[in-house]
Amino acid sequence: MTQPRGQWSGRLGFILAAAGSAIGLGNLWKFPYMAYENQGGAFVLIYIVAVLAVGIPIMMAEILLGRRYQKSPVGAFLRAGADKVGGKLWAGVGFLGVTAGFVILSYYSVVAGWTIHYILMAIAGKLGELARQPELLQNHFVNEFLQNSRLQITYHLVFMALTTAAVYFGVKRGIERVARYLMPILFGILFFLLIYSATTPGFGRAIGFLFQANFAAVDRYGFLEAMGQAFFSLSLGMGAMLTYGSYMNRSGSIPKSTLQISALDTLIGLVACVIMFSIIFSFDMEIQKSSSILFTTLPTVLVQLPGGNWVNGLFYLLIAFAALTSTISLLEVVSSFAIDELKWSRRRATLTMGSSIAVFGILNALSNGASAPLSTFNPLGRSSTAGVFGTLDFLAANWFLPVGGLLIALFVGWFLGRRDAREELEAGHGVMTGFGVWRFLIRFVAPIAVAAIIVSVILGYEYQ
Ligand code: PHE
Numbered sequence: 001m002t003q004p005r006g007q008w009s010g011r012l013g014f015i016l017a018a019a020g021s022a023i024g025l026g027n028l029w030k031f032p033y034m035a036y037e038n039q040g041g042a043f044v045l046i047y048i049v050a051v052l053a054v055g056i057p058i059m060m061a062e063i064l065l066g067r068r069y070q071k072s073p074v075g076a077f078l079r080a081g082a083d084k085v086g087g088k089l090w091a092g093v094g095f096l097g098v099t100a101g102f103v104i105l106s107y108y109s110v111v112a113g114w115t116i117h118y119i120l121m122a123i124a125g126k127l128g129e130l131a132r133q134p135e136l137l138q139n140h141f142v143n144e145f146l147q148n149s150r151l152q153i154t155y156h157l158v159f160m161a162l163t164t165a166a167v168y169f170g171v172k173r174g175i176e177r178v179a180r181y182l183m184p185i186l187f188g189i190l191f192f193l194l195i196y197s198a199t200t201p202g203f204g205r206a207i208g209f210l211f212q213a214n215f216a217a218v219d220r221y222g223f224l225e226a227m228g229q230a231f232f233s234l235s236l237g238m239g240a241m242l243t244y245g246s247y248m249n250r251s252g253s254i255p256k257s258t259l260q261i262s263a264l265d266t267l268i269g270l271v272a273c274v275i276m277f278s279i280i281f282s283f284d285m286e287i288q289k290s291s292s293i294l295f296t297t298l299p300t301v302l303v304q305l306p307g308g309n310w311v312n313g314l315f316y317l318l319i320a321f322a323a324l325t326s327t328i329s330l331l332e333v334v335s336s337f338a339i340d341e342l343k344w345s346r347r348r349a350t351l352t353m354g355s356s357i358a359v360f361g362i363l364n365a366l367s368n369g370a371s372a373p374l375s376t377f378n379p380l381g382r383s384s385t386a387g388v389f390g391t392l393d394f395l396a397a398n399w400f401l402p403v404g405g406l407l408i409a410l411f412v413g414w415f416l417g418r419r420d421a422r423e424e425l426e427a428g429h430g431v432m433t434g435f436g437v438w439r440f441l442i443r444f445v446a447p448i449a450v451a452a453i454i455v456s457v458i459l460g461y462e463y464q
Contacts, residue, residue, distance in 0.1 A: 005070060005246070005247065006170050006171025006172060006247050007171060007172065007247050007248075007249060008171065008172065008176055008247050008248060008249065009172055009176060010249070010252070011248075011249075011252040011253070011257065013172070013176040013179075013180070014244065014247070014248050014249075014252060014257060015257055015260055015261060016176065016179040016180055016183050017175055017176050017179045017244060017325070017329075018235075018241060018244050018257070018261045018329075019179075019183060019260075019261050019264045019265065020178075020179040020182065020183055020322075020325025020326065020328070020329070021235045021240050021241070021244065021325060021326055021328070021329030022233060022234050022235045022261055022262075022264070022265040022326075023183075023186070023264065023265055023268050023322050023325070023326070024108075024233075024322045024323050024325065024326030024327075025108060025111060025112065025319070025322070025323050025326065026229070026232045026233040026269075026326075027233055027265065027268045027269040027272050027322070028268075028272045028294065028318075028319050028322055029111070029291075029294045029319070030229065030232070030233075030393075030397075031047075031229060031233060031269040031272060031273065032269075032272050032273045032276045032277070032293065032294075033290040033291050033293055033294075034225055034226075034229055035047075035210070035273050036276075036277070036280075036287070036290045036293070037290050038217060038218055038222045038225065038226075039209075039214060039217035039218075040209040040210055040212070040214075040217075040277075041209065041210060041211055041212040041213035041214055041217075042213040042214055042215045042217055042218045042222070043217070043218055043222055043225075043226055044210050044211070044213075044270075044273075045213045046218065046222065046223060046226040046227075047226040047229060047230055047269075048266065050226055050227045050229075050230035050449075051230050051234065051262060051266055053441060053445050053446065053449060054227065054230060054405070054409075054441075054445070054446045054449055054450060055230045055231070055234045055236060055262060056258055056259065056262050056441075057409070057438055057441040057442040057445070057446050058231075058236050058237070058405050058408055058409055058442070058446055059234055059236055059241050059258045059261065059262060060254055060255060060258045060425065060438060060442075061408055061409060061411075061412035061413075061421075061442055062236065062239065062240075062241040062242040062245060062408060063241050063242065063244070063245030063248065063254050063257070063258060064245065064254055064412070064421060064424040064425055065077075065080060065242050065245070065408070065411075065412065065416075066239075066241070066242035066243055066244065066245030066246035066247075066248070067245045067246060067248050067250065067254065067424060067427075068080070068420065068424045069246070070246050071246060071340050072094070072239060072242065072243040072246060072332075072333060072336035072337050072339075072340050073093065073094030073095075073097040073098060073238070073239030073242050073243065073333065073337070074091050074094030074095055074097075074098060074337050074340070074341050075094070075337075075340040075341055076094065076239075076242060076246065077090040077091045077092075077093050077094040077411070078090070078091045078094070080411070080416065081411070081415070084415045084416075085415065086415070090411060090415075093404060093407045093408060093411065094239060094337075096238070096400065096403070096404050096407075097237070097238035097239035097240075097242075097333060097404055098238075098239070098333060098334055098337045099400075100237070100238040100396055100400040100401065100404060101238050101239070101240070101330045101331075101333040101334045102334050102353075102356075102357055102360070103360075103392055103395075103396055103400070104238070104330055104392075104393075104396045105163075105327055105330040105331060105334070105357050105361075106357050106360040106361040106364055106392075107361065107364050107388070107389045107392045107393060108323070108326070108327060108330065109156050109159045109160050109163065109327055109357070109358075109361050110152060110155075110156045110361050110364055110365050110389065111323075111389065112156075112159045112319075112320065112323035112324070112327060113152060113154075113155030113156040113157075113158065113159045114145070114152070114155065114295060115316045115317075115319045115320040115323065116155040116158055116159065116320065117145060117151065117152075117155055118295070118299070118312070118313075118316040119313055119316045119317055119320060122309055122310065122312050122313025122316065123313065125309055127299060127303075127309055127312050127313065128303050128308050128309025128312065129309075130299075131299035131300045131302070131303035131308070131309075131312060132300075132303055134296075134297075134300040137296055137299060137300060138296045141292065141295050141296050142292070142296075149365050149366050152365045153362050153365050153366070156358070156361050156362065156365055157358055157362075159323075159324070159327065160327075160354055160355075160357065160358040160361065161354075162324060163324065163327040163328055163330075163331050163354065164331065164350050164351065164354030164355075166178045166324070166328045167328055167331045167332050167335055167346075167350045167354070168346065168347060168350040168351070168354075170346055171247045174328075175328055175329075175332060178324065178325060178328060179325050182321040182322075182324065182325055183325065185318075185321060186318055186321050186322055189314055189315070189317070189318040190268065190271055190272075190275075190318065193275050193315070193318075194271050194274065194275055196275075196305065197274060197275045197278035197279060198278075200278045200279065200282040201281075201282045202277065202278045202279065202280065202281030202282030202283070203274070203278045203282075205277070205278075205281040206273070206274050206276075206277035206278040206280075206281055207274065209277055209281070210270065210273055210274065210277065220453070220456050220457055221457065223453050223456075224398055224453050224454075224457050225398065227402060227449070227450065227453055228397040228398035228399075228401065228402055229397065231397065231401035231402055231405055232396070232397040232401060233265055233266075233269060234261075234262060234265055235326070235329060236401060236404075236405050237400065237401030237402060237403070237404035237405035237408065238333065238400065238401055238404050239333050239404075240329045240330065240332070240333050242408075243329075243332055243333050243336050244329065244332075246336075249428070250427045250428055251427075251428045252428045253428050253429035253430075254424070254425050254427075254428070254429065255425060255429055255432055255434065255438075256429065276293060276294075276297075276298060279297070279298060279301045279302075280293070280297065282301075283301055285297050285300075285301070291390075294319070298315065299312045299315075302315055331350065331353060331354060331357070334353045334357070335349040335350045335353045335354075336349070338352070338353060364388050364389065364392070367388050402450050402453075402454065403450075403454070405446070405450060406446075406447055406450045406451060406454075409442050409443075409446040409447045409450070410447055412442055413439070413442040413443035413444075413446075413447065414443060418439065421439070422435055425438070
């Protein structure tokens with residue numbers, strides 16, 4: 001029994017869903033703390049160059065593959081590779097993507113679940129109370145909440161249930177609908193916080209920190225992290241954009257959509273930095289662990305606004321919304337594999353995959369407390385020391401996604417054929433003036449840049 005393939009209602013639906021996938025914890029949680037750790041300016045500049053030279057070309061490549069072959073990653077590569085050198089082996093790129101989606105979702109949903117805890121605390125009025133005394137909140141987060149696996153697992157399961165429900169209802173009635181409601185609210189809340197941060201004394205310093213490049217502050221891991229973050233934030237290298245592209249109508253423009261999605265994603269990452277750094281600099285906050293700024297530092301400032309407890313609640317609601325539209329895309333990659341290749345019904349695929357990932361996430365949450373040996377696990381240096389999540393996140397963002405992206409770039413640049421690529425990029429767009437530039441980027445710049453960074457990290461690592 002084959003069901004007709006789902007489709008977005010139109011280009012706006014696609015843009016909202018894809019921007020929903022891109023904008024998430026990567027922008028609001030990871031990007032600010034990585035920019036902070038790498039001392040701002042130079043890192044941000046490298047990140048933007050990575051988006052322009054590597055991210056945007058690869059996003060176009062993914063969407064075009066999806067739309068042309070009307071399948072999610074495994075099926076698309078099976079079809080596209082069939083008459084090329086390498087043949088069925090190319091499906092491996094799709095499998096890598098499905099695996100990455102599975103792994104990323106399993107920890108992403110746990111972190112996303114933390115926001116539910118904060119929202120509930122706000123509703124109970126407790127968040128405001130804790131946030132008024134920074135040590136109390138710090139203590140609550142690190143020593144109580146993070147030690148409580150049962151609570152974290154409960155929220156993780158709630159988050160997985162919401163994700164699964166959205167994917168269950170399909171492309172238009174589930175995924176797109178959630179994005180249509182949540183994305184505008186998200187933009188609204190962020191705008192409000194941006195205006196607030198512009199009134200704080202640290203605003204100017206935050207802008208300076210972000211845009212004054214000091215290259216001495218960035219080493220080769222800085223490059224690896226900036227590039228990995230570009231992949232992670234734009235949802236590239238694992239077929240999420242490919243899958244969403246497969247539901248896109250041929251009358252929409254791929255180049256235009258790609259530019260809009262990437263611009264929105266980058267803008268929101270920068271806005272998140274401006275908001276957080278303004279606050280940190282205004283109040284001279286001491287940062288103990290930059291990866292927990294979002295859960296320990298920010299509330300203590302937001303609480304000083306009128307209605308502080310509620311402002312905080314709203315803030316975590318924003319993060320939860322952003323995370324949900326991303327987890328949906330991760331689950332869609334894994335489920336659509338089962339739908340396309342194993343011929344499962346959407347219902348069976350989402351319930352089975354959603355619950356398997358939920359179980360895997362429980363294992364993550366359980367082992368996170370007891371992860372001392374793993375936290376020293378160091379795939380070629382400077383991995384995060386944040387336990388299981390940190391390790392999985394480090395592997396996914398810095399290795400799985402860039403390697404996946406490299407293979408996608410090589411396939412589309414060197415195997416797909418110029419005519420096929422051009423035809424697909426121009427369908428719904430008209431003559432593409434930048435085609436030559438895109439092709440140069442996807443054939444040379446993107447693969448060489450990704451490979452060079454990977455090689456420099458491997459060669460530069462000091463083996464003991
Ligand atoms: N882009 C999402 C974020 O920034 C994470 C993500 C990665 C989603 C890969 C889908 C695929 O949070």
